[in-house]
Amino acid sequence: MYGWVQKMISKTKMARYSLPPKFTLVFFLAIICITDGKYLTLDYYSKTCPKVSDIVHSEMESAMSSDPRVAPQLLRMHFHDCFVQGCDGSVLLDDTATFKGEKTAGPNMKSIHGFGVVDKIKSRLESECPGVVSCADLLALAAKDAVILVGGPYWDVPLGRKDSRSASFEKANTDIPLPNDGLMTLIAKFLAKELTPTDMVALSGSHTIGVARCTSFRDRIYGDYQYTSKDGVELAKLKEICPVKGNDDNITNLDYTTPTLFDNAYYGNLMRGQGLLNSDQELYSSILGFQTVGLVKKYAEDSLLFFKHFSDAMVRMGNVTNPHGGEVRKNCRIMN
Ligand code: HEM
Numbered sequence: 159m160y161g162w163v164q165k166m167i168s169k170t171k172m173a174r175y176s177l178p179p180k181f182t183l184v185f186f187l188a189i190i191c192i193t194d195g196k197y198l199t200l201d202y203y204s205k206t207c208p209k210v211s212d213i214v215h216s217e218m219e220s221a222m223s224s225d226p227r228v229a230p231q232l233l234r235m236h237f238h239d240c241f242v243q244g245c246d247g248s249v250l251l252d253d254t255a256t257f258k259g260e261k262t263a264g265p266n267m268k269s270i271h272g273f274g275v276v277d278k279i280k281s282r283l284e285s286e287c288p289g290v291v292s293c294a295d296l297l298a299l300a301a302k303d304a305v306i307l308v309g310g311p312y313w314d315v316p317l318g319r320k321d322s323r324s325a326s327f328e329k330a331n332t333d334i335p336l337p338n339d340g341l342m343t344l345i346a347k348f349l350a351k352e353l354t355p356t357d358m359v360a361l362s363g364s365h366t367i368g369v370a371r372c373t374s375f376r377d378r379i380y381g382d383y384q385y386t387s388k389d390g391v392e393l394a395k396l397k398e399i400c401p402v403k404g405n406d407d408n409i410t411n412l413d414y415t416t417p418t419l420f421d422n423a424y425y426g427n428l429m430r431g432q433g434l435l436n437s438d439q440e441l442y443s444s445i446l447g448f449q450t451v452g453l454v455k456k457y458a459e460d461s462l463l464f465f466k467h468f469s470d471a472m473v474r475m476g477n478v479t480n481p482h483g484g485e486v487r488k489n490c491r492i493m494n
Contacts, residue, residue: 197479198317203287207290221279230368232276232304233367246319249325250273290486292484301472308367309419319476333350360467363422363464369412372399374435375410392432422461425457428454441453
């Protein structure tokens, strides 16, 4: 390993400075850690909280048996966490008189749910292994269980994230993709998190479950696509749920074909012009979609390929870490 590191370094300008061998090794490893979250490991809690995965899984199972909507809610919460300052539990922090968190930012307000479930999982973890498991890791594990419990793929979740001692209302408004973003903006927002267009198309497949509010899809159903992409019946139903004005919080399924099953039907919907959000349909219908159209077709045909790319992309999204480190919060809603 060390020889390999030395070889890499000797190929770079760093060799000129002839750093002491131990220092170069540490320096090189530090760069790897900071840039891609590789310090996360699969066995991070093997000694300190060996049952962490089982605990989160059983809590998710029980939460979902009383409310199946928990699955899409927690999957989305992990995404919104990772896109603001990295996956650091910042989305979970409550506002106080002196602190403004992310919960009231545009993409989250009235739209992110499931904080009670997070509290429940956290209190179980605190009673089993106090002060050990971060809220950010809890979210990453819960997102994986959410997907499995509705028929999606399994992946191993690298762990070891820390909870932030800050949040960013501003970044929640600027960094999280919006339903009316065009394809280039969507690609740019993912690239900013070091996620590729392939990651983006695969991760958008999350919209195979869950719901959107009228305010998120109104522009789509009364916009350019209305004549070409929605069949009359479906469109009429959507307009009933979501009139031109009012009823902003009425909801409908993102994937009208198999709304509670994690499958590849979402991509078939896009190929028929029936993506609910503008951002969904952009992946297939944008004239700039040369990187994305082929992927939509492939995932529509091959659910195993979708599952593989989705799992890989979830790990990569989970690797977007907050370089400033942090703590393990006792209560996910407040800093220690
Ligand atoms: C490509 C960019 C994306 C955009 C523009 C986007 C936008 C949205 C919007 C507007 C909603 C409906 C929210 C509401 O109306 O209250 C939604 C729901 C959802 N999103 Fe995305 N999203 C994107 C990517 C993702 C990713 C990467 C994931 C997960 C990895 C994800 C998971 C979900 C889930 C599961 C729901 C349903 C939530 C529920 O039922 O409560 N989305 N998304």
